[in-house]
Amino acid sequence: MLDYEKYLRYRTFPVPWCPGCGIGMIFKAVAMTFSKLEWEPNDIAVVSGIGCSGRLSTYFNTNSLHTTHGRALTFATGVKLSNPDKHVVVFSGDGDALAIGGNHFIHACRRNLNMKMVVINNNIYGMTGGQVSPTTPTGFISTTTPYGNTEPHFNTVELAKAAGATYVARETVNRPRQLLKVLEKAFKHTGFAVVEVISNCHINLGRRNKLKHPIPMLDWINQQTIPIAKAKDMSEDELELKYVVGEFVHRHRPDYFEVYENKVVKKAKGE
């Protein structure tokens, strides 16, 4: 048995993702991270929203909760509040995290509960068949932008940073080693940690944008990928549509419980 297998809920397999989908790779990377950190399955709750990414909670052999579209973080907040010493890991797609769940996302960053969030950004609404998402690159064709997306796209990392997340990183499914590294750091971090993983949806995004097979789509992601060190010397125009990867934020701010215990409970109890 591979050391991460105890985190896989084999009885719910096969997984529902299309052949070549990047979610499977992220699934494995997270399971390997659990294993590396020696987290007990019983001490973990995996909470997810709705979408292809949202289906992940079903396949982890931990405590798990599949919620509503965009709201995973709110349920996760409750799970964490009820069990501050347990690990809570949230999965969301780009639509889940940034469109319908955008408000919860910024407030979770601000609140700084000690939870981990993996945003799987495939730049499209995968599950529902390829409608435009807040991260779909401008100009791309989707089923609801048949003439090309005219709206500007979100930058997940900048949003998380500005909202106060205390650990923020971005990686892509093409960089498994680096992904494992940031996942480990994020999961060890005390505070709200966001890892955005750029993933390939060749079926519902690629197909309509001349990237219909996994390899060309992954190649395209690679071409857009710029390591953070290199990006420092590039202009905003040069970075347009690029995925800057690496660690963006790693800072300490007292987490929610620390503050609550010290500033609320003690006063309420008159200590």
Add this chain to the structure above:
Amino acid sequence: MSEVKIRSGNELVVEGAIAAGCKIFGGYPITPSSEIAEGMARELPKVDGLFIQMEDELAAMGAVIGASLGGKKVLTATSGPGFSLKQENLGVAMIAEVPVVIVNVMRGGPSTGLPTRGAQGDVMQARWGTHGDHPVIALAPAFPEEVFTTTIEAFNLAEKYMTPVILLLDEIVGHSHEPVELPKEGEYEIINRKYPDKVEDLAIYKREMGEPPLRPDFFMGYPIHVESLEHSDQGYPNTVPENVEVQQKRRLLKIENHKNEIIKYKTHFTDDAELVIFAFGSMARSALEAIKLLREEGIKVGLFQPITIWPFPEEQLKDVVKDRDTLVVELNWGQLIYEVERVLKDNKVHSLLKMTGMAITPNEIIDKIKEIKNA
């Protein structure tokens, strides 16, 4: 001697929730319910509980469901617009069978409506607000002590039947300050959810037809999965028609089969009454006052006051009213009257229905009764 306190309905919800063992409150402020959030923010940290003000009502509903799965008794409170926002996640608590208590202090609607005025316009939303077929328990206390005990009852029912329970106050009940003498600890029953001795095959939803699940909480040693999709006995997504039928029916029947244990109601002066008023919440208060005044004039009227609105007290209402005429008094333009008419289909059912932002007064009820009598 027991202590007499002055309390508003909203404050009594806070005291009832703390007495019931509520440990986590997630909310978002809205008139006329905010005093509940404020009270919980003050009281919870004293009892090793936790208050959180979420970013909206969807979030508040999600947070309390998550916390309940984590093993805590939880409360959220809102009013009209917020109750509308909670509906989607309320469905999660229903399909996943998670005990939560949701207070809706009803105000005038629709939309932003009349934020500071009482109404009883959300009783059908409480029944059918979230999509799909689903079980519901909704309670509507009227008198101060009843608000306290019904809040405890809401927690007890949620834990016993593994289901959300909606506590419907209206602005008048929520905001009226009155003297009240509360029962002491030990004088009321507290029910906690039951856990299975062991979980075979992780089948956390496998029970006899019509029984609530016996499910461990998260982190109790079983890798359980809790789903918003229709699911198997293990909680895994499942669309096999035979399974779907079993799961849907079990959830509906867990309330239906136990409705006579769940349903609470009161009768006032019904024995010798010529006519029985049907009214709940603040309107039961108006009706009772009217009945007392009418009796001074020798006009004998009684009151059937449901405390459980859903499941609707069908048999109880029929038993009490028998073949007498009924008058339905509701602070809306007609909602529960459809239930009353359905149940009392051979009786004459009169109505006094109104939603102007003002209470229906005892005098209006007296006039209506006299009009019926003289017709």
